[in-house]
Amino acid sequence: MRIEFSILKQIDKAFGPMEVGSVFSNPMGSITLRFGYWKQVDLEKLNSLLPNHMQASENLVDEDDDCGELWDYLIHRK
Numbered sequence: 001m002r003i004e005f006s007i008l009k010q011i012d013k014a015f016g017p018m019e020v021g022s023v024f025s026n027p028m029g030s031i032t033l034r035f036g037y038w039k040q041v042d043l044e045k046l047n048s049l050l051p052n053h054m055q056a057s058e059n060l061v062d063e064d065d066d067c068g069e070l071w072d073y074l075i076h077r078k
Helices: 005-015 041-051
Strands: 018-022 030-034 052-064 068-075
Touching: 005 041, 018 052, 030 041
Parallel strands: none
Antiparallel strands: 018 030, 030 068, 052 068
């Protein structure tokens, strides 16, 4: 899976600092995005910034009393 850096810059501008990761267990290739300290972002807006052949899925990683909800986003092919 490849994504242009200019797209990542647009996403960073819209949502703030993020981390980009890879998902090795997915044979089709995917990347993950994590914003701030696992913060939730507007999924519809995130998808509007991605190329037409890609889609983001929201993933609740964990929830606890100390940190609250922890979110990341899986970017994959449609």
